[in-house]
Amino acid sequence: MLYLASGSPRRAELLAQIGVPFTVLKAPGIDETVHAGEAPRDYVARMAREKAAAGRAAAPGPEPVLGADTAVVLGERVLGKPDNDDQALAMLRDLQDREHRVLSAVCVMAGDTPRLALSETRVRLRALDDERLRAYVATGEGRDKAGAYGIQGLGAALVASLSGSYSGVVGLPLEETVPLLEWAGVPYWQPC
Numbered sequence: 001m002l003y004l005a006s007g008s009p010r011r012a013e014l015l016a017q018i019g020v021p022f023t024v025l026k027a028p029g030i031d032e033t034v035h036a037g038e039a040p041r042d043y044v045a046r047m048a049r050e051k052a053a054a055g056r057a058a059a060p061g062p063e064p065v066l067g068a069d070t071a072v073v074l075g076e077r078v079l080g081k082p083d084n085d086d087q088a089l090a091m092l093r094d095l096q097d098r099e100h101r102v103l104s105a106v107c108v109m110a111g112d113t114p115r116l117a118l119s120e121t122r123v124r125l126r127a128l129d130d131e132r133l134r135a136y137v138a139t140g141e142g143r144d145k146a147g148a149y150g151i152q153g154l155g156a157a158l159v160a161s162l163s164g165s166y167s168g169v170v171g172l173p174l175e176e177t178v179p180l181l182e183w184a185g186v187p188y189w190q191p192c
């Protein structure tokens with residue numbers, strides 16, 4: 001069994017997809033502020049570690065804990081979740097017609113020992129005019145998502161190309177996660 005220290009329904013769906021038995025933990029939220037001068041890769045790694053550690057502290061049992069973090073990075077700028085629709089529109093205007101990186105870090109703690117992996121995916125959004133971007137923002141889909149879009153939903157129609165991990169963009173890079181689960185002795189392909 002695994003404790004999932006995440007409120008993201010996407011992460012739960014990806015774990016369920018590969019048959020991992022898990023329990024979602026209601027861990028206290030952590031401060032997601034980017035530190036001054038902090039590189040995006042260091043930031044997502046720190047967030048995943050802190051989420052896993054908060055999960056460890058809240059877990060009622062000794063089973064392994066998983067925490068993860070996903071950020072959209074444009075140049076060196078980290079785009080988190082938009083605060084409102086205006087910010088969502090501004091993010092999508094910046095993202096359209098160019099390539100960005102999606103960084104996803106995953107941290108598994110076996111006992112008190114953390115192990116971390118990071119995935120980087122290059123995504124290019126199509127050239128999109130304001131009318132199209134406003135229509136997408138109005139769907140509300142991007143509100144709780146880094147970079148203001150969801151590749152697994154209506155947002156798939158915004159994407160021109162992807163190079164890397166699709167599950168990483170959705171929030172949990174399975175290519176990196178499965179070896180961490182194996183390391184921690186967490187089974188997959190279980191009837192859930």
Ligand SMILES: Cc1cn([C@H]2C[C@H](O)[C@@H](COP(=O)(O)OP(=O)(O)OP(=O)(O)O)O2)c(=O)[nH]c1=O
Binds near residue numbers: 007
């Ligand atoms: C780019 C992109 C992000 N996302 C989501 C994944 C994450 O849930 C979210 C990024 O926010 P995160 O802070 O990584 O995660 P979260 O707040 O949703 O959940 P928790 O901290 O409790 O684990 O954006 C998509 O669902 N699809 C996408 O295409």
